[in-house]
Amino acid sequence: MEQPFVVAFIVLVAAGVLARRATPALRRSAAHAHARRIDLRLEPADEDAVATRLARRTCAGVLAGAALGVLTAVVLGRSGVEDFGWSPTWLSFLAFFLGTALGSAGVAWYESSRPLAAGPRVARATVPSHADYVPRVERWGARAMAVLSALVALGLVVLDGTGLVELGDLPGALVAVTIVGPALAVLADELAARWLIGRRQVAASPLALAWDDALRAGTLRDSVTVAICASAFAPFVLLGVVGDGLEGGWPANPGVGVITGAFLVLLLVLVGVGIASLAVQPEKHFRRRLWSVGTPGAAEVAIGGAR
Amino acid sequence: MILAVDPASHVPPYEQVRAQVQGLVDAGGLAPGTRLPTVRRLADDLGLAANTVARAYRELEQSGVVVTRGRHGTFVAVRGVDREREAAVAAQQYVRRLRELEVDVDAALKHVRAAFGG
Known part of the structure; x- marks a missing residue:
């Protein structure tokens, strides 16, 4: 696949994912779909918070993935490595996956370090x-x-x-x-x-x-x-x-x-x-x-x- | 195995942690040998000061509910019925080995007393 097509494909995928989380209603819908998939209750009281967290994680992941994937495709395209057949294409997709994981990890780090309001807390008594x-x-x-x-x-x-x-x-x-x-x-x-x-x-x-x-x-x-x-x-x-x-x-x-x-x-x-x-x-x-x-x-x- | 702490409760947070861990161990929810979270991790999760959780762990250790194995962490202690069961398993293994060595009961008891230092 030519590098411009790779860039276009990655951008389209990212745009599609972001578009499905563009409004609060869409984010809630995505959260409920995810809840059904993993069999986890989603209460009205938690709905907005969970939907926001899920969307934040997904959007950060796909944005970081798209950025890294496009950057890799552009750099490889300019360096003239098309001679290696499909390798630059797959390397761009690998960069996309890597960026997605990095974006998700960034959100996980943010969520684990964010300050929270005082109140009742629960914790696991075992070590997962x-x-x-x-x-x-x-x-x-x-x-x-x-x-x-x-x-x-x-x-x-x-x-x-x-x-x-x-x-x-x-x-x-x-x-x-x-x-x-x-x-x-x-x-x-x-x-x-x-x-x-x-x-x-x-x-x-x-x-x-x-x-x-x-x-x-x-x-x-x-x-x-x-x-x-x-x-x-x-x-x-x-x-x-x-x-x-x-x-x-x-x-x-x-x-x-x-x-x-x-x-x-x-x-x-x-x-x-x-x-x-x-x-x-x-x-x-x-x-x-x-x-x-x-x-x-x-x-x-x-x-x-x-x- | 969930611990819950309510800062608005009249029960001090360290006592809430201590009582809940004790309750989980007594109910069999936390099996002997289960590793508990580190003091720092549990304090972070529950939004408590590390000293608060450390005090709960210390009191649990003093009452024999948990044991601290240095840098390996804090574990649910083997005690009561579990201790009896573990002792019975160890005795059966010991007797099996003695039978292989053709050692009689009197000699075996002598070895046990000697091993205990008496």
């Missing part, structure tokens, strides 16, 4: 963990993709080194990025999660605390999405660049078979992680972990539950 907010399949999916990314890069280096398969000149910098980049992304996600979970949660009722958990879970899932995307992106680019340098086809050139096979394995793992993630309904994960049936306050926060 990253596993309470992000499903195992997403956390371990990111780690598995990072390991797979490093294995692909190392595998290509070993194959090229032994001379069994002719892969041409391997791009050293890209190989290094494919090994180290995803691992750093996963590490950054873990550190960001630890930082965010360590921040205070200010709530005056169990329902307000549950909504804070919902926003926190959303931010943490944005962050792990960046790690997964980075872990998937790096080896795909490496395989694409190495594959572009090969001539002929399989089986005449075994290198083409190796690259295509590795590409398919990566694609399968990525699709597998995606399907497994959708199957566990990740947006409801924090409800199952922190507000499951039987937990004090759980009935109070569920849609249709006792008040």
Whole structure:
């Protein structure tokens, strides 16, 4: 995709998201849709506050994402890297996801440090963990993709080194990025999660605390999405660049078979992680972990539950 | 496992925290070994001074409800029925090992007394 089209696509997506939250009525509607999706009660008294918080988080995320995505697309467009095929396009989208996560994290930081009026407060008597907010399949999916990314890069280096398969000149910098980049992304996600979970949660009722958990879970899932995307992106680019340098086809050139096979394995793992993630309904994960049936306050926060 | 503090209540905040943690532990809502939030974190969440929460934790520790393990944090103590159950499990493991070693009851008791220092 040409960079101007990437810019236009990102701007359109961002404009669409912002337009759906342009008025208080639209924000309330979006908040109710989100409440139904995660099975969390939304009382009239909390409606405006929750709608504002959700909209603030979404808008800050999409604005930061669009800014970073467009900036990346423009910089890559001017630097003339179109020769790398689809890589600049995906890098721009990766920047969009990164910006979204950063925007959400910024709002999370603001909300955890904002001054609040005096009054009754509630707090959890236990210490929640990253596993309470992000499903195992997403956390371990990111780690598995990072390991797979490093294995692909190392595998290509070993194959090229032994001379069994002719892969041409391997791009050293890209190989290094494919090994180290995803691992750093996963590490950054873990550190960001630890930082965010360590921040205070200010709530005056169990329902307000549950909504804070919902926003926190959303931010943490944005962050792990960046790690997964980075872990998937790096080896795909490496395989694409190495594959572009090969001539002929399989089986005449075994290198083409190796690259295509590795590409398919990566694609399968990525699709597998995606399907497994959708199957566990990740947006409801924090409800199952922190507000499951039987937990004090759980009935109070569920849609249709006792008040 | 929610703690609620009302600053307008006639009950001092530290006592509200202490009584609720004690209640959750007694009701089984907080299992033995569960880690409690740090003093600073709970104080931030509840909008209290750190000293207030520290006082509640100190009184809970003095009454044996929680134990503080240095920098690892504050945990719900193993006590009462839980202590009996843990002791029974430990005894069964000990006896299983002694049977493997073919040690009789008298010798086992002698070892237990020696281990207790008596």
